[in-house]
Amino acid sequence: MTITRAAVHHRPKSADAYAYDEATIHVRLRTKRGEPERCTLLHGDKYDWPASLTRTPMERVGDDERFTYWQAEVDPPNRRLCYAFRLDSGEEALWFTEWGFESANETELPTAGAERTLHYFEYPFLNPIDVHDPPEWARDAVFYQIFPERFANGDPSRDPEDVEEWDTIPDRETFVGGDLRGIVDNLDYVEELGVTALYLTPVFESPSNHKYDTTDYLRIDPHFGDEETLCELVSAAHDRGIRVVLDAVFNHCGWEFAPFQDVLEEGADSEYADWFHVHEFPIETEPRPSYDAFAFVPGMPKLNTGNPEVREYLTGVATHWIEVADIDGWRLDVANEVDHRFLRELRRAVKERKPEAYVLGELWHDASAWLRGDQFDAVMDYPFSYAVYEFLATEEMDATGFAERLTALRFRYPEQVTEVLFTLLSSHDTPRLLHRCGGELDRMRLALFVQLTTPGTPCLYYGDEVGMTGGDDPDCRRPMVWDREAWNRELHRFVRELIALRHDSPALRLGRLSFDSGACRGDRLIYRRTTGEEGETRTIGVNRGDVPTEVDLPSGAEPTFETDPGATERLGEGRWRLPARSGTVWR
């Protein structure tokens, strides 16, 4: 077999070669799917060359539709690395260096010339300060997303005037009176689910029910409470070991934001004229705004974060709420449209105030440019949710496709990023999971099972756990069901058990994901989660089909969790029957 050179790819100082921690560098190589037979990393210290040269076999860690991915871990004693790849396939052997290919059949080491190390790839120095190091707690967390207007009404005295009945089906303008007191009052409920972190959509003063059009970033919306209520909420959550992350809408403000009002009144003479991207004065809103806005929404003018005054103001807002209320991080709204320079300043300011704060970006596409350690700890992993819908809700994709998609997604980012990617299956911006599943509960249960047994920081959307449904927003923002008679209690218990399962297993939280590509077929998905140090391994089987399937496992494997308790049947040594529409975890 010859090696397809055109498919071989490696880029230093990217998700292909990065510091995993202060001692370890991960080096990855991409080749054509199924090629070559072996990859070896040749590596050493360029100042101690060639005496330091070492060969480390690379692990074949997965395939997607087009490529095979290889990875090696090295702990260079002097934190420096020069390296090349050796690819072996039958009779052909190649060296791959930064300068290209050469036959390895003829040379013991690549490039025989005088300036040999110049041809090698280089990881010049592992400076610990540069290591992308997301907060430790986020790796173990299970989040719960709350849309405060719809979660619970704990303080009717603060209700908006036109408040509607709690059990209404909301439209875009509906208010039902949810508030921060309602969250404080229901922290026991959240704690009993096993949740360890809350993500609240915006809570600052705004005329809308969603509050993504901020009037005043330094004031809690009076319908939601006040500064004291927020402090009480965070403090009461912390007492339960629950962190609180708020929503930073810094891409754009609301129509009523005082600086924008000043620009509306004073035009080009306003001292805030440069806080926005105004194309032409006077300001027009029809047919489209004469200034940059979120989409073309006139009431959401885009903030000019290129202006140092705006940056100072917004970083001040971010640090203010850490100082005042001790919140544990920020989720940045429309983060993909905010300039990188501001995001870097914001991260620095937030981490100076609270080093373990979690900084999360709303991104829907490949987020590599934001995940280099200088901007976000993690992003909302919508690509994961789409893979789950296609495999389990719509069945547009089979198990092989799902394994390949997740493998490709995993190799976009360094491993420590994958460990904290914010995986979600419902949100205030998407139809609820049950709706995606066409109301079929067994599909929804399997989707949650996959979410809680794959890498990332999982987030549940309020009410999914009791069987709430709803289509695109505003329908996905229905008021929380508090009438326990109306709950799906079986689903509620199932979600609690899944969260407990994850908390109990380091492998399910932090283990490396690998697919058993030989066993993944059609409706049957098989993957493993393995932790290095403790050596814990879990094998997960999912059968989305209507008939049972069989699974081969190493002997001694025992089920530790079944979506249908007791239904996984041992057929013989290492051979198991996985029932229709079910999932099992084996230890």
Ligand code: CA
């Ligand atoms: Ca209220």
